[in-house]
Amino acid sequence: MRIALASMDTRGGVQPYVALAVGLRRAGHDAWLVAPSDSAALAAEAGVPHRPLSGSVEEALRSSGGATERGTLSAMRYSAAMIGERVSAWSREALAACEGADVIAGGVGGMVVALSVAERLGRPFVEAHLQPLGAPTAAYPGALFARTPRWLGGLGRRLSHHLTEAGVWMPFRGAMQSARERVLGLRGRPRAHLGWPVLYGFSSRVVPVPAGVGRAREVTGYWTLPLAESWAPPPTLAAFLAREGPVVSVGFGSMASEDPAAVTALVRGAARDAGVRAVLLAGWGGLAPAADDADVFAAEALPHEWLFPRVAAVVHHGGAGTTGAGLRAGVPAVVVPFAMDQPFWGSRVAALGVGPSPVPRAKLTRAALAAALRAAVTDPAMGARASSLGALLREEDGVGRAVSLLEAVGRG
Template sequence: MRIQLITVGTMGSVAPYTGLGHRLADEGHEVEIVTHAKFAEVVGCCGLRMRPLAADPFEALIGAHSRLQGAQGSPDAPGALRALWSLRSATGLATLGLVDGILDAVDPTADLILLSTLAAPIGAQVAEYHRIPSIGVFLQPEVPTREFAPCATAWRPPGRANLLRGRAANVLLDSFYGAARRRLHTRLGLTHRSGHRLRSARERNRWPIWHGYSPSVVPRPADWRPGLHVAGYWWPHECPNWQPPALVADFLTAGPPPVLIGFGSMMPGDPRRLGEIAARALRQAGLRGIVQSGSVGLSVVDDDVITVGALPHGWLMPRTAAVVHHAGAGTTAAALRAGVPAVPVPVMTDQPWWAARLVQLGVSPQVLPCTELTAGRLAEALGRATGDAGFARRSGALAARLADEDGSGAVARAVAELAG
């Protein structure tokens, strides 16, 4: 089959699909990943074709959310309101920018289109217009359930109220695509339909969705309809010729396993302040550290600490004592796979939800929201994560269960059944 896999967002929204795409290619399918041009090297390394989207509107969205985080708790109420308006505007522009990109990127001769969460509201309609079957391949649960609250909100115990929260979250998500839907319908010459009507139609038709996380981490809800599957994680493809930088390899062999601190594409605050917090926390906890600069340009110069650029999580994380991260879906998965304790510092969207789940699973001592991060709190959390053997034991046991799963294979088998 000729398959297009469309995903948008940050590195964590792209890397898992390189593994899924590579598995589908190994099964004999012709696979093309459609995503932002800046990920061309990541996609090309796994031997897949890539079709770049015209722009990356989500960079502005992340920046707007960072400004909102900085304004929260400030006595400058007008500043907070301006930041909130900036976030809402950036969200609308981000989804609006997807329309032309996806319309231009979709190949009308494709046999199947796979769509990530953020690409689905536009991509599913484009696929339907071209009469191409489509499947959701989501990294987070989106369909309401009694068993947990929607991932855009705080984690809550089972109860009927979670259904109401889930429906409200979907209404909010659909509202972000309002202008985008109008543009899409105009370009395709279609009668305008609301996000609620389109979502209801997908549910009635039992539009298939495969979720790329482990049932050992978030079990499949018993009240989900048929067609909603929990596949297991889709691990990023690892380039076979990659070699670690000498600086990192030497640092790892020069002492006990260090703590990894990194926030990926997130911007959880001023990089200088974050660097100072990281350095002081590591000193107070008596730990060595590897700091990833990420999009924020984080840098720490201190004894027993090095700063590095992007490195494969699958190689680096298992060599650490603990990981401090923003709790995005992809980074959370990588740390769980590594079998090391985590200290989550969530910034936005689904990150507080995943962070809370890590604590519930017993692989993290606590959640440290980015707005409450201090050197003392981080040092205390790191001391607990590395000093209590229970966190390492539970992390290792969960990693062993994940190693027995084949999330990409589950999707590959479903695609094979569709192909006949």
């Protein structure tokens, strides 16, 4: 089987699809990644062929002026403008990049372009999501409406899923329809995904998805990229972790900040107040401590699968992939959500009892973060729940299950 995996997203949104490609290739299939050019290094490190699209998501977000710090509406407006102006070019490029595929798959970031490309090529498109989209339920709110008031009850929570579905697609609908007509020569609504199962790259122990009506919904477990055999930690990091006392990991991934120095100072102060040392992951937000701070180890990025199990707690922005890595590690998490689906994942962490209540970026203070850190590293019941859940998640083979389902689609 030949399969194209499409993702126009940040590194955290692309990496699960690289993991799927690795699993497919190990199973003997020809799988490749279709993503913007800044995913080239990630794909190359994993041994996955990359058919690039123009532009850089990282450059776009670094120059966003902190749009994600201002919340979901600001992030959606910026994303709509950024992606909207690229959809036509990406559609032409993806049409060539997906040529020869038997199956095309992707989540929201890939569907913006590749769903219509699959239709143009006459190939099935498999929705492969990192969030619980298209599955309304009264059990929990929609991914974009984590703060749905409890007094609205089950009906309100179910409605929030429909509002999430509308909110996910509304910013891109016009650009998508224009590209369908002018670039791909298609009319009407996309339909290449109809009749095929929907895959979800997380665990039902974290988010149970209701059974589908008409279309199967398969929650496979997390799509985790194996750690490269050649990777080894810097000796200075190993020595830092070996010192006495609790260490936490702090990083906000692709979330750019207007004032990285102020955020860094806040994090350093909170860690000091909580009595912990910190591994600070700079990410796209540019966090950077003072060079003489012996209680902070700074790195641009480190493999989560290696780092997270070696710290007492993880502080992160609540991206779907980072949340999964933290849960699999079996340590408590402090979620500082910025925008989009991040408040949802923060609420799931708290609901599972494996982290304190999330601290929204708009309300992040030194005192609030310090209090959350203290809870995360000193609450034995929280630590025990996190450890137990992590052990269960590590037993799941999300990639293997997804590969089997994609193979079934390839067989028709």
